[in-house]
Amino acid sequence: MKKQKGFSLIELLIVVAIIGIIAAIAVPNLLKSRQAANEASAISSIRTMGTAQATYQSTALGLNRNFSDTLASLSSAGFVDSTLGSGQKSGYSFATTGVTATSTTPSYFDSSATPLSTGNFGTGNRSFYSNETYVIYQAVGGTAPSAAFPTRVPASPNVIQ
Numbered sequence: 132m133k134k135q136k137g138f139s140l141i142e143l144l145i146v147v148a149i150i151g152i153i154a155a156i157a158v159p160n161l162l163k164s165r166q167a168a169n170e171a172s173a174i175s176s177i178r179t180m181g182t183a184q185a186t187y188q189s190t191a192l193g194l195n196r197n198f199s200d201t202l203a204s205l206s207s208a209g210f211v212d213s214t215l216g217s218g219q220k221s222g223y224s225f226a227t228t229g230v231t232a233t234s235t236t237p238s239y240f241d242s243s244a245t246p247l248s249t250g251n252f253g254t255g256n257r258s259f260y261s262n263e264t265y266v267i268y269q270a271v272g273g274t275a276p277s278a279a280f281p282t283r284v285p286a287s288p289n290v291i292q
Contacts, residue, residue, distance in 0.1 A: 172221035173244040183210035198229035198240040222254025
């Protein structure tokens, strides 16, 4: 009779069970880390959009008076990169809307970042908003907080400094 070498079925099942337990512990942490990274990227992108709006306003493009009306115009002028200028980056959708100054109202802008999906397997669970005050506000969920001129007070009391 030949001597057989190798693992038994039970030994292999135990190893597979241990790998399954480790994966069950690691995967949720990995997903939360990805969401945290996406949210940090969104905050940074909102800051970049605010800086780009300030630069746009202080150049000949904004006539030292007006903010850019779209994210695409900030991108085409070279104030934001083409990835952010496309409106989607790191699992978030970005938008900015500028309003031209009139004789009775100053120019202002609203910028928002909204996750493409929310929940345990989503790209993020917080939305972000900023305006010409350059303060970044957050809201939990898929809808970014907003403000309406002339009060310009955000709907969410959660401020990121």
